[in-house]
Amino acid sequence: MTDGSLTRDQILSAAVEVLRRYGPAKATVVDVARALKVSHGSVYRHFPSKAALREAVMERWLRESHTLLDAVMAGDGPADVRLRDWLATLFAAKRKKALDDEELFATYMALLGDASEVIEQHIDHLLGQLREIISDGVARGEFAVQDPAATARAVFDASLRFHSPVHAADWGRAEIDEEFDALCVLILDGVRAR
Amino acid sequence: MTDGSLTRDQILSAAVEVLRRYGPAKATVVDVARALKVSHGSVYRHFPSKAALREAVMERWLRESHTLLDAVMAGDGPADVRLRDWLATLFAAKRKKALDDEELFATYMALLGDASEVIEQHIDHLLGQLREIISDGVARGEFAVQDPAATARAVFDASLRFHSPVHAADWGRAEIDEEFDALCVLILDGVRAR
DNA sequence: AGAATGACAAAAGTTGAAATCTGTCATCTG
């Protein structure tokens, strides 16, 4: 059948379209339903609330950055190179989204306000990867840290300026890349065995 | 005379009172004038705009944190202790203001939005002190960094979570102090000579 | 003179009534 019944994925795609067109402040679930030519009640059969729909959109969107990061995780070079690459990839991915996906990025920022489950999972995923890189570095004798999980958190915090959406306004500054490099040096020297 | 004419300082004090009572969203210069029992036109004789008045209030307020930091700068112990103390003092000062001076802290956050001169100077002052500590550490042979100014910026950025008002919401979390300690370890190991 | 005033225009903010949206549900459709 061309269109027997509405799927979760169709709704998500329509929601992305609507969010991109109207932005998070204006987009309504009526708009999403209209885009799909169904009643808004149908959308509510698949998502319990507008907030849940928004979160599902963001979950899918955030998974895109994960793909690039997963590629870095798959590498098997020295841990310091991997850590640097991972941070650079995260920064690049976030900056790209902030620049050429403004409306969805704004939706992401809005989510930040209401302590969302999705964001928490996203951060946990990132912290997990960091911990893995650091543990690996320790195993190879490259890094010397006392608690890899705590260090992962510290590295995450230290690099906040280059991945937290609250600092997105800074990402257009001329000096930002130099500053990123300087931070990487500090972090890498901070974990390196001596 | 008990009150010959209005001084800049009287206005600033009245403005602080008004800001504390009504908060930055509600406080008006008419309120400030009323508190002083003068017309609002008089306030405009001393400050060219409401924004300028707000900035002057913030300048005075930010200087308070500088006092504590200056005390740390005056010390002459090892540079690593000084750096740690400086970061801890900055964090403590900001957290204290966020907690028991909510309204003025909110005013400070509002200022952040409009790229204020005062904030820029505040940050430059902090960066200058950091650079001084780091240069001193290098001179003593304790630290090894290639460019103290760039490293100062990196240390500032790395510790953003513990002094930038945009992260104030996190400062109430239970784990925050452990996380601060872990970050300090990372930063100190990052600058230390090996 | 320097300092303060109050009247004024333009900008910003408030208010409340009307319109729209969210979320539920009894009913309908295949």
Next chain:
DNA sequence: CAGATGACAGATTTCAACTTTTGTCATTCT
């Protein structure tokens, strides 16, 4: 019976009239 519908109540948003605030300035005060 799973999925879709549209009517509905309560919450939220919008819009326009109205009020307050900002910033200026000619005039007054000392």
